[in-house]
Amino acid sequence: MLKITNLEKSYTKGAPVLKGLNLTTDHRRLTAIIGSSGAGKSTLLRCINRLVKADSGSIELNGTELLSLSGRALQDSRRQIGMIFQAYNLVDRLTVMENVLSGRLGYTGFFRGVFRKFPQEDVDRAYALLKRVGLSQYVNKRCDALSGGERQRVGCARALMQNPQILLADEPTASLDPKTSERIMELIAGITEELDLPVLINLHNVPQATTYADRILGLRHGVMIFDGNPDELTEDWLEQIYAGHEDDLKKQMKVGSAEHDDE
Structure with missing residues (x-):
């Protein structure tokens, strides 16, 4: 089980990227994290695998508090966290x-x-x-x-x-053409099912999130404002998640539509 409590992270003093974020996932599930650029999606994953260290809060993986680890204990914990990168x-x-x-x-x-x-x-x-x-x-x-x-x-x-014990994926399809992007999402979703493995995946493509994920988290300015099933992600919610970044949302929806048209 992954349990995140009151997670805070800033790169610049007075400009928090994550603001008291809470998240629990305790069984096989593909959870997609959506939000505009700068919402905190990548920072969240990097805090989980300790590529960056959170300022405060708690991250527990199967009962082990990750933020307090160092040295060999930190190395051992990282073995339990698989990571798929956008840049491979x-x-x-x-x-x-x-x-x-x-x-x-x-x-x-x-x-x-x-x-x-x-x-x-x-x-x-x-x-x-x-x-x-x-x-x-x-x-x-x-x-x-x-x-x-x-x-x-x-x-x-x-x-x-x-x-x-958990798989993280940071926009793994962002650099790929539409058809290849779909195949990679099918692969990750299949792996989740076959290995009974929880997956947290950042996606820039909203249609992919609603197609492949069991659960969707919406981040805005470091705050989780949506946590629900794909069928609960209404246009009103999307407008709130991407408020001030409507062009970004339109681009993502257009890309998703093109991907399905190509198939």
């Missing part, structure tokens, strides 16, 4: 298999990772995950030779190699 964060000169196996570095240690000395069970799991994401034929291909959608599939497999 792959090592381009390494192969697909090497990038996926890097998801086990928190378990095998630095030197074993450097010399590619992974246990056979890890290698077998990497093969299985690459088959699941449709890349078994690219095992030995360098990542800089892949398309954007293929690179994001590698990122998904790498995150799952950690055997995480």
